[in-house]
Amino acid sequence: MTQRYAVVILPNAEDDLERAYLYIKEDSPQNALNWYFHMVEGILSLERMPERCAHAPENDFFAEEIRH
Numbered sequence: 001m002t003q004r005y006a007v008v009i010l011p012n013a014e015d016d017l018e019r020a021y022l023y024i025k026e027d028s029p030q031n032a033l034n035w036y037f038h039m040v041e042g043i044l045s046l047e048r049m050p051e052r053c054a055h056a057p058e059n060d061f062f063a064e065e066i067r068h
Contacts (some may be wrong), residue, residue, distance in 0.1 A: 002048055005048075006047075007047050009043060017039060021035065021036045023064055023066075037058050051065075053067040054068055055067055055068075
């Protein structure tokens with residue numbers, strides 16, 4: 001069985017997603033919807049693959065891992 005991790009989308013991240021969605025929606029409602037669902041799917045996939053992204057450049061400056 002694959003280990004799962006908790007993924008929490010904080011309110012400020014939810015606000016950022018909504019603002020980006022609304023900006024894209026001005027030009028293309030369908031592209032905005034596709035973008036939004038793709039982003040949420042990617043975020044939630046971190047439950048199963050939390051180390052799938054490379055370390056961010058600032059990783060060396062923090063005790064915890066920072067990934068893209």
